[in-house]
Amino acid sequence: MNLFQIALKNMRQRGLASWLTMISVALGVSLMVAVLVLHSVLGKQFSQSGSGYSLIIGPEGSPTQLVLATVYRIENSTSNMPWRYYQKWATDRRVELAVPLSFGDSTEQGDFPVIGTTPQYFKLPYARTPEPQPYRVKGDFLKGSWDAVIGSEVARRNEWNADEDINKNGKLDVDEDLNGNGQLDAGSQFQLVHGGQKGEDAHVHKEKFTVKGILQATGTPNDRTVFVHIDGFFMLAGHENPLREAIHSEAQYFHEDEEMLLEKYKPELEAEAREAIAIKLNPNHAAHAVPDLSKEVSAILIVTKGDGLESANNSLSIYTDLGEENAAMAVSPVQVMDKIMRNLVGNIQLAFLCLTGLIVAVSGIGIFVSIYNSMNERRREIAIMRALGAQRRTVSLMILCETLLLCLGGGLLGLLLGHGLMFAAAPILEARSGLLIDPWTYSIWELVVLPIALVLATLSGLIPSITAYRTDVAETLAQ
Amino acid sequence: MSLVLKNVRKSYKLPDGTRLPILGISSFELQAGEQVALIGSSGGGKTTLLNSIAGITTIDAGSIVVDGIDISKLPEPSRDRFRAQRIGIVFQTFHLLPAFTALENVLLGMSFSGRVNRSRAKELLDRVGLGQRLNHRPPMLSVGEQQRVAVARSLANSPKLMLADEPTASVDQANQTKILDLIRESCRENKISLLLVTHAPEVASAFDRVETLSQFNQPGESA
Numbered sequence: 275m276n277l278f279q280i281a282l283k284n285m286r287q288r289g290l291a292s293w294l295t296m297i298s299v300a301l302g303v304s305l306m307v308a309v310l311v312l313h314s315v316l317g318k319q320f321s322q323s324g325s326g327y328s329l330i331i332g333p334e335g336s337p338t339q340l341v342l343a344t345v346y347r348i349e350n351s352t353s354n355m356p357w358r359y360y361q362k363w364a365t366d367r368r369v370e371l372a373v374p375l376s377f378g379d380s381t382e383q384g385d386f387p388v389i390g391t392t393p394q395y396f397k398l399p400y401a402r403t404p405e406p407q408p409y410r411v412k413g414d415f416l417k418g419s420w421d422a423v424i425g426s427e428v429a430r431r432n433e434w435n436a437d438e439d440i441n442k443n444g445k446l447d448v449d450e451d452l453n454g455n456g457q458l459d460a461g462s463q464f465q466l467v468h469g470g471q472k473g474e475d476a477h478v479h480k481e482k483f484t485v486k487g488i489l490q491a492t493g494t495p496n497d498r499t500v501f502v503h504i505d506g507f508f509m510l511a512g513h514e515n516p517l518r519e520a521i522h523s524e525a526q527y528f529h530e531d532e533e534m535l536l537e538k539y540k541p542e543l544e545a546e547a548r549e550a551i552a553i554k555l556n557p558n559h560a561a562h563a564v565p566d567l568s569k570e571v572s573a574i575l576i577v578t579k580g581d582g583l584e585s586a587n588n589s590l591s592i593y594t595d596l597g598e599e600n601a602a603m604a605v606s607p608v609q610v611m612d613k614i615m616r617n618l619v620g621n622i623q624l625a626f627l628c629l630t631g632l633i634v635a636v637s638g639i640g641i642f643v644s645i646y647n648s649m650n651e652r653r654r655e656i657a658i659m660r661a662l663g664a665q666r667r668t669v670s671l672m673i674l675c676e677t678l679l680l681c682l683g684g685g686l687l688g689l690l691l692g693h694g695l696m697f698a699a700a701p702i703l704e705a706r707s708g709l710l711i712d713p714w715t716y717s718i719w720e721l722v723v724l725p726i727a728l729v730l731a732t733l734s735g736l737i738p739s740i741t742a743y744r745t746d747v748a749e750t751l752a753q
Numbered sequence: 754m755s756l757v758l759k760n761v762r763k764s765y766k767l768p769d770g771t772r773l774p775i776l777g778i779s780s781f782e783l784q785a786g787e788q789v790a791l792i793g794s795s796g797g798g799k800t801t802l803l804n805s806i807a808g809i810t811t812i813d814a815g816s817i818v819v820d821g822i823d824i825s826k827l828p829e830p831s832r833d834r835f836r837a838q839r840i841g842i843v844f845q846t847f848h849l850l851p852a853f854t855a856l857e858n859v860l861l862g863m864s865f866s867g868r869v870n871r872s873r874a875k876e877l878l879d880r881v882g883l884g885q886r887l888n889h890r891p892p893m894l895s896v897g898e899q900q901r902v903a904v905a906r907s908l909a910n911s912p913k914l915m916l917a918d919e920p921t922a923s924v925d926q927a928n929q930t931k932i933l934d935l936i937r938e939s940c941r942e943n944k945i946s947l948l949l950v951t952h953a954p955e956v957a958s959a960f961d962r963v964e965t966l967s968q969f970n971q972p973g974e975s976a
Contacts, residue, residue: 275857275864285851317914525778656849663837663865665830750803753850 277668281675285654288648295637295644296684299730302634303688303723307449308695309626314717326398326406327373328589329576329604331355332595336576337605338614343377345607346495346575347387349471350378354515356524357569365578368588370579373398380470381500382478386428388466388500390507392416393744396423399576400492404636409496412436413461413487419505422464422483425497427490434462437490461485466502468512471656479510492664493712504571505564514568517546521567527601542567578602634726641680642734645673656742657750670743675733678728684725689720755946756783757805761815763801764972765947774972775801776812781969783914787939788947790957793966799950802966803916807840808832820913837866841907841945843936845919848897849891855885855902858962862909876904881935897928904935908943915940917949921956934957 285292306464310539332340333353342349354376359416364372373667376390409415415423424434461484468477483502491497493510508514521539525532536543540566578588589606596604676702697713763776775798778891781788793799804810806817808824814824819837824832835875836842839892849858859874878887881901883894900920917936921929933956940947949960 275860275869280861283850283852283857290963335792501868654848655850658831658850659861659865660840661807661836661844661848662862663833663910664866665833667830747809748801751844 275734277672278679280672281679283697284652284672285679286334287387289532292680295641295680296687298640299634299637299681299684299727300687300691301684303631303727304691304695304724305570305633306627306630307692307720308699308717308727309623309630309697309715310717311692311713311715313623313627313714314713315711315721316623317615322553325714326400326577327575327607328578328585328717329592329593330607331574331576331602332606334599334601334603337603337610340496340573340605341607341610341614344375347377347389347613350583351572354570354572356520356527357566357571358524358525359602361570362528363574366592368591369576371397371575371577373575373604374504374655375573375575376504376513377572378470378568379466379479379507379510379534381428381432382465382467382471385467386425386432386498386500387470388502388507390502390504391500395575400494400496406711407492407623409492410490411487413485415487416501416503417486419509420481420483421503421506422674423489423501425489425499426491427497428500429485430461432464434464434485435486436461436485438713440565443738447674454669464500479512481506484706486749491605499518506551508569513562515570517543517565517567521568523570524567539567551581565647571603573637588655612634633643637684638681638730638734641730642737643676645677645738649738652742653745653750654753655744657747660745660747661751666743669737669745672740673739674732674735677738680729681727681731681734682724689723755785755787755926756781756948757816757818758782758806758833759816759818761805761817762813762972763798763805763810764813776805776970777972778802778815778970781964783946785913785946786941786944787962788940788960790960790965791948791950792952792954792963793950793970794952797818798970798972799952799966800918802970803842803918803950806914807842807916812906824908825831827838829944834866838868838910839913841910841912841923842913843900843907843915843917845922847891847903847923848912849902851891854888854890855883855894855898857903858902859906859909862906866910867909874880874905874909877904877908878902880939881905886959897924897931899937900924900928904932904939908939908945913945914946915945915947917947919926919951920949921951921953929956 330340330429332344333351333355335352339349343351357374360372360374362371363418366372371394373391373395375395377387379388381384381388395411396411396415399408401407408644411423413423429432429436435658453546455622463482466479469475483506489496517539520531521535524530525535532647545565576589578592578594580586580588593604593606596602659669660666693713693716696711700711703711758778758781760780761776761778762774764772766925767773783966791799791802793886801810802976805812806819812825815825817825819835822835824835827835850861853861855878856874859867859877860871862868863874875884875887878884881904883898883901883905886898888893891902894902900923904920915936920936921932924932937959938951939945947954951957
């Protein structure tokens with residue numbers, strides 16, 4: 275019989291106490307694992323989301339709010355920028371690709387954030403680590419004005435299907451798309467809630483979008499986002515900016531004289547007046563193509579030209595240019611996310627880690643108390659072993675083996691329990707925070723559990739093992 | 754010669770700083786394979802003597818030579834190893850470990866000598882009539898059976914010297930003779946010297962050589 279077998283026997287002898295001790299360690303470790311997994315998931319999401327572009331240009335305001343709204347869709351924009359401003363950046367010599375985003379609405383079903391954009395959005399990789407990750411879609415990306423592409427989570431939760439009447443060539447493919455009833459599969463249709471369901475003037479737009487594509491899971495906020503074609507988004511009643519306001523906005527963004535702009539846009543102003551009369555006469559007046567002047571974007575994603583240093587220089591140049599303006603600003607999503615991560619999320623995680631560290635320490639004290647309390651009854655057994663020829667070092671190591679087994683057993687149990695906890699909590703967290711959690715994601719820091727268990731075992735077993743070492747055989751056997 | 758004691762002195766320190774002499778033995782010898790009953794009254798130093806011979810307790814002066822080795826000169830780890838390999842002990846209250854089965858208790862005795870032999874452990878238990886109760890833990894065994902496990906354990910490492918401290922004191926009359934016969938026969942078969950301590954004259958009367966501790970232990974006199 276070796277020391278571990280003897281230690282296991284002793285643990286079995288005190289079954290309930292051993293299990294309770296192990297469970298207390300397991301609970302501490304499981305909490306630690308849960309925090310580490312969350313830390314890993316958050317870190318990944320913060321570092322990966324928004325890493326497909328160099329800059330975000332948005333209206334002057336809080337950079338954090340702009341990033342939260344653009345990348346995480348957990349904030350709304352407070353103001354918008356003229357479409358002409360987007361066009362300016364789209365043709366800028368330093369810009370490789372500019373993607374307009376308009377947001378603020380949500381879906382009627384499930385309250386998922388809606389983004390109006392162009393198909394170019396899906397040309398950006400959704401993550402860059404370890405290499406650029408392109409979007410994959412079941413169906414097609416945005417083509418028509420009333421097309422929509424939805425994230426995997428939206429499809430799952432709302433049980434929406436993609437329209438399958440278009441094959442990869444963009445042509446009707448009846449043979450493939452006949453369903454069991456001989457009917458063409460139709461994509462789910464849905465309506466948007468203006469300003470989001472929690473908005474002050476929330477109301478449902480009567481226009482409907484059709485799901486044309488479902489994105490494969492990306493592990494980013496895109497999974498719970500609905501993308502609609504920006505043309506359709508502009509055509510929604512109430513989405514076009516009244517021309518006089520739009521002219522005022524343009525004057526502000528381009529530092530132009532408002533009177534001159536009023537003169538320049540006289541034909542558009544007259545057309546708007548005619549449209550207003552037509553709607554008054556016929557409330558069912560069909561939706562119309564919105565003039566560029568009335569279009570507004572909430573943010574512009576910018577990919578700068580060049581690789582490495584050249585791209586960085588271009589980003590810096592744009593950043594500097596916009597720094598001198600009052601109307602718009604450019605932010606580096608990575609920098610802002612890093613700031614959020616460090617200042618807010620990082621501190622909360624640190625607090626949680628400290629808390630779980632304390633829990634593990636309390637578990638360690640629990641092991642110590644449990645073993646130490648058992649030393650009185652165990653002293654006799656130790657004396658018997660010593661009388662049979664066991665050396666002081668042997669009985670001392672036997673106690674350490676026992677605490678080691680308790681800690682390692684509790685540690686392993688805690689690892690399983692921690693991931694089990696994440697498995698159970700993932701759908702709840704996802705529903706409440708939009709945080710996509712893979713319960714089997716592991717953090718490299720989980721490996722720290724092993725040395726922690728060893729240190730804990732050594733510390734908690736130290737005094738009992740010294741007590742075992744010092745046991746007076748003759749005196750104890752005589753009692 | 755299996756056991757030779759010369760000028761052995763042992764005293765305990767009292768709380769007031771003075772020393773209480775317990776052992777004062779000028780000479781005591783035990784031949785190889787010899788069986789001796791040692792009679793002594795309570796508090797007469799019987800257990801201290803056995804603990805000293807086993808190397809559990811150190812003596813103040815003198816020498817204790819077991820199987821040619823003066824264990825009083827050995828450091829503690831060597832004494833422990835020596836005890837595990839060459840001395841078998843049977844206690845009055847058996848001192849079996851309750852978490853371990855009969856077989857595991859015998860194996861445990863072998864573990865500390867580094868000579869674990871499962872088949873020999875089974876053989877020994879079979880020899881003491883417990884071949885069918887290998888996997889029973891002590892609480893599931895009768896008092897007599899427990900003492901038989903203790904005897905099997907003491908024989909586990911093929912000792913040269915067996916020390917038995919009142920081995921029949923905790924068992925009933927019917928089992929006394931059986932236990933005593935078992936110990937004596939086992940020692941005879943394996944040519945083990947036996948020093949059995951008892952306060953019961955009827956137990957001692959079964960031995961050819963009976964010594965009274967008070968006759969050769971004079972703790973108050975200088976050796």
